[in-house]
Every structure is written in C-alpha cells, then in structure tokens.
Amino acid sequence: MSPSRLYTPSVMPPQNSFNVTGSFCTVENISECILYINQELSSLGFPPIFRNQDGIRDVDAVVALNNIYDLLQLHRQTVGMMEDLEVDQLKSSSDLHYQHLTNSRLKDQLELSKKENMRLHERERQLETNMKTLQNCLKDAKEEVQRLQGIIASRATQYSHDIKRREREYSKVKERLNQLLIARKDKHGMEVLNYVGRPDGRRCLWKTGKTEARHEGEMYKTLLNEFDNRQRELMMENMELKKVLQQMKREMMAVLNSKNICKKEEKQSNHVDQQTNSDDEENSFKELPGMSCDHAREKLTNSIRQQWRKLKHHVEKLDNQASIVQADDNEEMISKQVHDEETEKLRLEIQQCKEFIQTQQQLLQQQLNTPCDEETGAVLNDCYMLEEKERLKEEWRGFAEQKKNFEMERRNFTEAAIRLGHERKSFEDDRAMWLKHQFLNTSFGDHMKPQCRMTDELSRHSVHEEKNLPISAKVSKSHL
Amino acid sequence: NFSEVLKQSNQLSKVSPDGKYMATCVQYRLMVRDINTLQIVHLYSCMDQVMHMEWSADSLFILCAMYKRGLVQVWSLEQPDWHCKIDEGSIGLVSSRWSPDGRHILNTTEFHLRITVWSLCTKSVSYIKYPKACQKGMDFTSDGRYMALAERRECKDYISVFVCDDWHLLRHFESETQDLAGLEWSPNGCVLAVWDSCLEYKMLLYSLDGRLLSSYSAYEWSLGIKSVTWSPSSQFLVIGSYDEKVRILNHITWKKITEFEHPGTISNSKAVVFKEMEKSAVVGRDDLSIHQLTVGNSLFSTQSKYEITQLPTQVPVIKPDLDRANPKIGISAMAFSADNRYLATKNDNMPQSLWVWDMQRLSLLAVLEQTAPVRCFNWDPCRPRLALCTGNTRVYLWSPAGCVSVNVPVEGSFQVQSLFWHCSGNSLILLSKEQLCLCYMDSDDKK
Numbered sequence: 001m002s003p004s005r006l007y008t009p010s011v012m013p014p015q016n017s018f019n020v021t022g023s024f025c026t027v028e029n030i031s032e033c034i035l036y037i038n039q040e041l042s043s044l045g046f047p048p049i050f051r052n053q054d055g056i057r058d059v060d061a062v063v064a065l066n067n068i069y070d071l072l073q074l075h076r077q078t079v080g081m082m083e084d085l086e087v088d089q090l091k092s093s094s095d096l097h098y099q100h101l102t103n104s105r106l107k108d109q110l111e112l113s114k115k116e117n118m119r120l121h122e123r124e125r126q127l128e129t130n131m132k133t134l135q136n137c138l139k140d141a142k143e144e145v146q147r148l149q150g151i152i153a154s155r156a157t158q159y160s161h162d163i164k165r166r167e168r169e170y171s172k173v174k175e176r177l178n179q180l181l182i183a184r185k186d187k188h189g190m191e192v193l194n195y196v197g198r199p200d201g202r203r204c205l206w207k208t209g210k211t212e213a214r215h216e217g218e219m220y221k222t223l224l225n226e227f228d229n230r231q232r233e234l235m236m237e238n239m240e241l242k243k244v245l246q247q248m249k250r251e252m253m254a255v256l257n258s259k260n261i262c263k264k265e266e267k268q269s270n271h272v273d274q275q276t277n278s279d280d281e282e283n284s285f286k287e288l289p290g291m292s293c294d295h296a297r298e299k300l301t302n303s304i305r306q307q308w309r310k311l312k313h314h315v316e317k318l319d320n321q322a323s324i325v326q327a328d329d330n331e332e333m334i335s336k337q338v339h340d341e342e343t344e345k346l347r348l349e350i351q352q353c354k355e356f357i358q359t360q361q362q363l364l365q366q367q368l369n370t371p372c373d374e375e376t377g378a379v380l381n382d383c384y385m386l387e388e389k390e391r392l393k394e395e396w397r398g399f400a401e402q403k404k405n406f407e408m409e410r411r412n413f414t415e416a417a418i419r420l421g422h423e424r425k426s427f428e429d430d431r432a433m434w435l436k437h438q439f440l441n442t443s444f445g446d447h448m449k450p451q452c453r454m455t456d457e458l459s460r461h462s463v464h465e466e467k468n469l470p471i472s473a474k475v476s477k478s479h480l
Numbered sequence: 481n482f483s484e485v486l487k488q489s490n491q492l493s494k495v496s497p498d499g500k501y502m503a504t505c506v507q508y509r510l511m512v513r514d515i516n517t518l519q520i521v522h523l524y525s526c527m528d529q530v531m532h533m534e535w536s537a538d539s540l541f542i543l544c545a546m547y548k549r550g551l552v553q554v555w556s557l558e559q560p561d562w563h564c565k566i567d568e569g570s571i572g573l574v575s576s577r578w579s580p581d582g583r584h585i586l587n588t589t590e591f592h593l594r595i596t597v598w599s600l601c602t603k604s605v606s607y608i609k610y611p612k613a614c615q616k617g618m619d620f621t622s623d624g625r626y627m628a629l630a631e632r633r634e635c636k637d638y639i640s641v642f643v644c645d646d647w648h649l650l651r652h653f654e655s656e657t658q659d660l661a662g663l664e665w666s667p668n669g670c671v672l673a674v675w676d677s678c679l680e681y682k683m684l685l686y687s688l689d690g691r692l693l694s695s696y697s698a699y700e701w702s703l704g705i706k707s708v709t710w711s712p713s714s715q716f717l718v719i720g721s722y723d724e725k726v727r728i729l730n731h732i733t734w735k736k737i738t739e740f741e742h743p744g745t746i747s748n749s750k751a752v753v754f755k756e757m758e759k760s761a762v763v764g765r766d767d768l769s770i771h772q773l774t775v776g777n778s779l780f781s782t783q784s785k786y787e788i789t790q791l792p793t794q795v796p797v798i799k800p801d802l803d804r805a806n807p808k809i810g811i812s813a814m815a816f817s818a819d820n821r822y823l824a825t826k827n828d829n830m831p832q833s834l835w836v837w838d839m840q841r842l843s844l845l846a847v848l849e850q851t852a853p854v855r856c857f858n859w860d861p862c863r864p865r866l867a868l869c870t871g872n873t874r875v876y877l878w879s880p881a882g883c884v885s886v887n888v889p890v891e892g893s894f895q896v897q898s899l900f901w902h903c904s905g906n907s908l909i910l911l912s913k914e915q916l917c918l919c920y921m922d923s924d925d926k927k
Contacts (some may be wrong), residue, residue, distance in 0.1 A: 164635040192564040
C-alpha cells in the first residue's frame with residue numbers, strides 16, 4: 001500500500017471513539033478480530049501480524065508489536081500534521097479576517113474621497129461660473145466706459161462745434177455793433193488840458209522801418225542777455241559740481257589707497273588699483289576745469305562711479321569684518337566703539353593742551369604788555385632770581401662756615417707753630433746747654449770726632465730745624 | 481499800533497507806487513492823503529461813482545474810471561488843476577488801466593469789442609481789435625517794455641506781443657490752447673506762460689520772440705488749472721489746479737520738480753499747525769438774556785490766539801457741490817514771499833486753512849487754521865511776513881518765527897475784508913466794507 005493513503009481522513013478516528021474497555025475484541029471473536037486487524041494492517045501496508053500457514057492462527061508478537069509501534073508513530077505524525085494544519089488554518093482565517101477589515105475600510109475611504117472630489121468639483125464649477133459672470137461684468141463695465149468716453153468725445157466735439165458756431169455769430173454781432181457805433185460817429189474822445197510830456201522827457205519818435213528793426217533788435221538783445229545769464233549761472237554751477245566731484249574722487253582714492261596699503265590680502269589688486277588710480281590721477285590733472293566735451297565728462301563720471309563702488313565694497317567688507325571679529329586684538333581692526341572712545345580721548349587731550357597753550361600765551365602776553373612801576377618791577381624781577389638768590393645764600397653760608405673752619409685750623413696751626421717755636425727755642429736752649437756741657441766736659445782730642453759727629457748731628461738737626469723753620473715761618477707769614 | 485478809521489467805498493484805496501501818498505475814493509470823490517500824516521493833500525471830484533482807481537507807475541497821475549458812464553478821468557498830483565477826461569461814448573467801458581510808462585490808458589470797451597489806447601503825450605489813439613474776454617488776457621512785463629494780449633479770431637486763440645514804446649506789434653502767433661484762460665510774463669520778461677481754460681489742463685510756455693518753448697499737462701479729463709504764479713526770481717512756475725495739488729515747474733527744463741498736496745489729514749510732516757482758538761468772554765449760558773445783549777459790544781469781543789496742535793491732525797474740509805460750475809475745490813490763490821523762500825496757498829475746499837510751504841526744502845512749513853474762511857492774504861514786500869484776514873475784526877500775521885492774531889481796536893466793528901501792504905513793509909492797510917484803517921508795524925519784527 002502506498003504511504004499516501006496514510007493521509008486519508010478516514011485514517012483519523014475521533015478520539016472519543018478509542019475504546020479502552022475492549023469492546024471491539026472479546027474472548028470469542030479473537031480470531032475474527034485478528035483477521036480484521038490483519039486486513040486493516042495489510043491495507044495500510046504493514047506486514048501481516050500472523051501467518052496463515054497451517055491453519056494455526058498464531059499471532060506473531062514481534063510483528064504485532066512492530067506494527068503497533070509503526071501505528072503509534074504514524075498516529076503521532078498525523079497528530080503533528082493535524083496540529084500544523086490547524087495552526088495554518090487559524091492563520092489563514094485571521095489573515096482573511098484582516099483582509100476583510102482593510103477591504104471594508106478602504107471601501108469607506110474611497111467613498112469619502114469620492115464624495116470630497118464631487119464636492120470640490122462642484123465648488124470649482126461654482127467658482128468658474130462666478131468668474132465668468134465677473135468677467136462678463138468687467139467686459140460690460142469696460143464697454144460702458146468706452147461708450148461713455150465715446151459719448152463724452154462726441155459731445156465734446158459737438159459742444160466745440162456749437163461753441164465755434166456761436167462764437168462766429170458773436171463775432172459777427174460784435175463786428176456789426178462796431179460798425180454801427182463807428183458809423184454813428186459818436187462823441188467819444190479825449191479832452192485834456194494840455195498834453196503831458198513823456199516820462200523820460202524825450203520827444204516821440206516816428207514809426208519807421210528803422211524803429212521796427214530797433215524793436216526787434218532790442219527784443220533779441222533782451223533774450224540773449226537772459227540766455228547769457230542763465231548759461232553763466234549754469235556754467236558756474238557745473239564747474240562747482242565738477243570741482244566737488246573731483247575732490248570727492250581724490251579723497252576716495254586717497255582713502256582707498258591708504259586702506260589698500262594696510263591690507264596684505266589685496267596686494268595684487270592694490271597693484272592694479274594703483275595702476276588705475278595713477279591713470280585716473282593723470283587724467284584728472286589733465287582735465288582742467290572747463291573741459292566740457294562728452295568724452296571727458298563721461299570719463300569723470302565713470303571714474304567717480306568706479307571709485308565709489310570700490311569704496312562701497314570696502315566699507316561693506318569692513319562692516320562684515322567688524323561684525324564677525326568683535327573683540328579682536330588686531331591693531332588694524334579695532335572695534336568701532338573703542339575707536340570712537342580713543343578719538344574722543346585724543347580730542348579731549350588736544351583740547352586741554354590747546355587751552356593750556358592759550359592760557360600760557362595769555363599770561364605771556366599780559367606779562368609783556370602790562371606796564372608796571374619800578375618797585376613792583378624790582379620785586380617782580382627779584383622774584384625770578386629768588387631761587388638763585390636762595391641758592392647763593394646757601395652757598396655763602398657754606399663758604400662762611402668753611403672759612404670759619406679754616407680760620408680755626410689756621411689758629412690751631414699758628415698756636416701749634418708758636419708752641420713748636422717755643423719748644424724749639426727750649427730745645428735749642430737745651431741743646432746749647434748740652435753742647436756747652438759737652439764742650440766743657442770733653443777734651444780737645446775728642447773734640448774733633450764728637451764735633452764731627454755733633455756737627456753731623458747738628459747739621460742733621462739744623463736741617464730738620466731748617467725744615468721746621470720755613471714751615472713755621474710760612475705759617476706765621478700766612479697768619480699775618 | 482493802529483491809526484484812525486477813514487472812509488472809503490468800493491474797496492478803492494491804493495498807495496502810490498513810491499509809497500508817499502494814499503488815494504482813497506468815497507463815492508465820486510477822490511482823496512489823496514499823505515501816508516505819514518494822513519492829511520488830505522488833494523481832493524478831486526469825479527463825475528460819477530468811481531468804479532476803478534489806479535495810480536500811474538511814476539506816481540504822478542491817478543485815473544478814475546466810471547464804467548456806467550463810460551468815462552475815465554485822470555488827475556495830476558503835480559498840477560492839481562490839470563484835468564483829463566476820456567469818454568468812450570456809447571461803446572461802453574468794461575475796464576481801464578494804465579500802461580507801464582504812465583502815459584497811456586488802455587480802455588477795454590463793452591463786449592470786448594476793442595481796446596483803445598489813449599495817449600496823454602500825443603494826440604494818437606490806437607485800437608486793438610479782437611481782444612479776448614478771459615480771466616487774464618493782458619499782461620505787461622515787469623520792466624514795462626512789452627505787453628502780451630490774448631486775441632481770438634475765427635475760433636482760434638492768438639497772442640500778440642506789443643512794444644509799449646510805440647505800440648508796435650512785435651509778434652503775433654497762434655496759441656496752441658483750446659480756449660485761452662490767461663497769460664502771465666515771467667518776472668524777467670523772457671517767458672510767457674499761457675494756460676488753457678479749466679476744461680483742459682494745458683500750460684504752454686512761449687519765449688519772448690514767440691517760439692513755443694515747452695508745454696505741460698499733468699492730466700486730462702478732470703478740471704485743470706485754477707491759478708498760476710511765477711516765483712519772483714523766475715525760477716519756478718507754480719500751477720494750482722482743481723485736484724487740490726500745486727505743481728512746480730523749473731525754468732530750465734520746464735518739467736515738474738515737485739508737487740504739493742493738500743490732504744485732509746496732516747501727518748508725518750515737520751510742519752507746524754497753528755489753530756486759531758477763540759475764547760469768548762466768560763458768559764454763562766443762562767446769563768445770555770436780552771438785557772445782556774444790549775450791553776456794549778465788549779461782550780462779544782472775543783480773544784483769540786494761536787495754539788499749536790499736535791500731528792496728526794484733521795483739516796476742516798467742506799465738500800463742494802460738484803454739480804455746479806466752478807466748484808469750490810482746488811487751489812485758487814497762491815503767493816510767493818518777496819525773498820522767494822515761502823509760498824502760501826489756499827485750497828478752496830479747505831477755506832479756513834492757509835498752507836505755507838518752504839521753497840528751499842520743498843516741504844510744508846506751516847498750516848494756519850482759522851475760525852472763518854480766509855478772505856485775503858498778502859506777503860510783506862520786504863520781509864517774509866504774511867498778513868491775512870478772514871472777515872472778522874482781526875488781522876493775522878505769520879512769520880517764520882511764529883504767528884499772532886491782532887484785534888483791530890476800533891469803535892464799532894471793523895470787519896477786515898481785504899488788506900494790502902505798504903510798499904515799504906512798514907504798515908498794513910486794512911479795508912472793511914466802508915472803511916479803511918492803517919496798521920503800523922513796529923520797527924523790529926512783530927512776533
């Protein structure tokens with residue numbers, strides 16, 4: 001039997017029909033049961049559980065057990081398969097359900113959007129009809145306006161024609177009236193006591209061709225004068241404006257050049273700028289005021305425009321940099337505030353210095369100008385030397401002190417000299433006494449050597465004394 | 481500082497061009513007074529009520545025109561017994577004026593049939609045919625050499641330029657206007673401004689020799705030009721129109737350099753708005769009974785002074801009736817100050833306000849709002865000082881320093897209808913219906 005027959009539903013017996021009590025097989029019908037089971041098993045593809053060889057229906061236990069085991073396996077498999085199938089069925093049923101739900105939801109949405117679409121269509125239609133009506137109204141209004149303008153124009157022409165007609169009639173009437181009045185030779189005229197002279201005292205001139213020419217000439221002269229005046233004024237204004245423009249250009253160039261020299265990044269453009277600037281300068285100096293040809297004018301205005309553009313770029317760049325780099329230590333780019341403060345400080349300083357200088361000048365002026373009397377002059381003169389005088393006085397004092405010291409020392413010296421003199425005198429006296437004694441005491445024989453010795457000693461002493469004497473003499477001399 | 485009140489009629493009172501005398505007409509009498517003492521120097525009697533009186537340019541003669549009788553009488557100041565009478569006869573007389581040399585009188589006959597030029601020096605009489613009857617058809621240059629006259633022949637406008645010396649026709653050319661309303665020479669005498677009637681906004685500028693220099697039109701269809709004035713230096717031509725705007729053309733390109741608007745709400749401006757406030761004498765409403773009213777006029781004398789109002793402020797506007805002709809809307813009067821710096825304008829639908837513009841900055845300087853419509857305003861010929869009157873008993877003065885309102889201290893009420901300055905700028909002559917009064921200014925600027 002093919003295993004596919006295992007999957008027939010007839011294989012799955014309901015669980016509750018498992019008879020555990022054994023009501024299928026009893027003691028009596030064992031053989032029938034065995035036969036039946038044999039049949040069933042063989043139909044299922046299992047080997048028979050017994051062999052029908054000699055009529056002995058012996059159940060082959062091994063085979064039977066194998067068959068039972070196989071049956072159990074089969075059963076398990078089928079149960080597992082059944083479970084899987086159940087799960088699958090559940091899954092698919094839930095999917096189906098979900099699909100149903102989404103389907104219904106989408107259907108609802110579709111309905112709604114269809115309704116919305118219908119509504120919008122309706123609205124659009126209404127607006128279109130509105131627009132059409134408004135356009136029609138506009139067209140009608142325009143046509144009305146044109147019609148009215150046409151009416152106005154036609155009425156205007158009609159009125160002007162009418163007016164012309166009436167004017168002609170009127171002028172005819174006037175002519176007629178004029179003729180009638182003139183014809184009437186009406187009393188009209190001027191009665192005057194005597195004729196008055198002309199305001200400028202001259203006589204009246206005859207009307208001749210020359211006077212006519214003169215009048216024409218005068219008229220043209222007036223006109224020409226007026227034109228001349230106006231042209232002069234315009235020329236002056238033009239020159240002033242040109243001067244202003246030139247000055248502006250020069251200043252702008254100066255500003256740009258000074259800025260350009262500082263900036264390192266723009267060295268190349270600097271070179272180019274300088275080139276163009278030097279060109280411009282040449283041109284501007286060549287353009288003397290008074291050049292009014294178009295070319296020169298254009299050049300001037302173009303160069304001004306160029307410079308202004310450059311200056312504008314530069315200022316914009318500076319602004320950007322200032323906004324980006326707020327607290328920068330770069331000495332070229334200090335913030336505007338700091339710059340302002342510094343300039344204020346400098347200005348104040350300058351002001352103060354100026355005031356100081358002014359006061360100084362004033363005082364000096366006063367000094368030179370005010371005539372003072374001698375006393376005050378002397379006092380004033382003196383007061384300039386006061387310091388020096390004080391110093392001199394100090395020095396005098398110093399000198400006086402020193403002088404005193406010198407005096408004292410001199411006195412000391414003289415006293416010392418006097419004492420020395422006295423001592424010498426006493427020493428001389430002593431020596432003389434000693435010599436005398438020696439001379440008296442010693443013999444003539446010994447006189448020579450001791451004399452020599454003594455004369456030597458004497459000479460030595462005298463030399464010393466002579467040395468001393470001049471000193472004391474000098475001292476005494478100086479003392480005197 | 482006010483003088484006594486004198487009588488006059490027809491608002492005829494003029495100061496001589498040299499400023500020494502003042503001539504006044506009362507009915508048919510002409511009185512010439514010395515300006516300083518106001519004593520009558522000469523008294524003349526005319527044959528009829530004097531309708532128009534004019535001094536000659538050299539202050540030697542006065543003409544008195546009596547339109548009803550068609551008579552013009554000329555009086556001399558040097559020779560009081562000299563007389564001259566010009567009779568136009570039945571042709572009638574509509575207007576009469578002096579020529580600038582003071583020796584010719586131009587009479588316009590009725591229906592503008594012709595202009596007769598009478599000469600006081602010679603016996604010659606000249607006739608000019610076809611003068612146009614319009615707002616301002618004749619104008620003399622300020623140096624008195626040329627006269628421009630508008631003429632109309634065969635439904636076309638022509639302009640004739642005459643040499644006033646001998647009335648020789650210098651130029652005669654067709655004007656490109658539909659219906660010429662007026663012409664005016666520029667103060668330097670070289671350009672003639674010609675404008676069309678209010679049905680068409682067209683301003684034409686002709687040179688002295690008749691060439692068309694330029695034409696200007698601001699808009700079409702609406703009512704156009706209402707008033708025109710030149711600036712004293714001939715630099716600007718100012719056109720006031722019915723659209724409540726003032727347009728200024730410059731004399732080099734004849735193109736509009738700016739326009740001044742007169743809006744109903746003033747805001748966003750550096751102008752000063754002076755509003756006249758009236759303070760009546762303190763009278764409770766209950767007290768205003770009959771016996772109070774009969775007590776002297778002093779009850780009704782109100783004090784008024786100017787107050788400066790903050791911007792934005794509304795200007796009182798009176799909407800005009802647009803169905804009628806010549807609607808009261810638009811700039812009807814404009815005047816330049818003598819130094820060319822200020823322009824005063826009056827917008828007809830804001831009749832109580834006077835606008836003063838600074839010509840150096842081309843912007844609004846001040847707005848004077850009065851309690852009654854402004855009747856008349858004039859600039860001082862020497863200083864930038866403006867005097868105006870509104871028909872009540874006060875005269876108002878404005879100068880760049882400020883403005884002041886002065887009560888005319890006269891017995892009885894003196895309603896100031898018009899005023900004009902003495903040529904030295906030292907005094908104002910105020911005219912009421914039947915009286916005139918002089919107002920002397922202080923030597924230093926009256927604030």
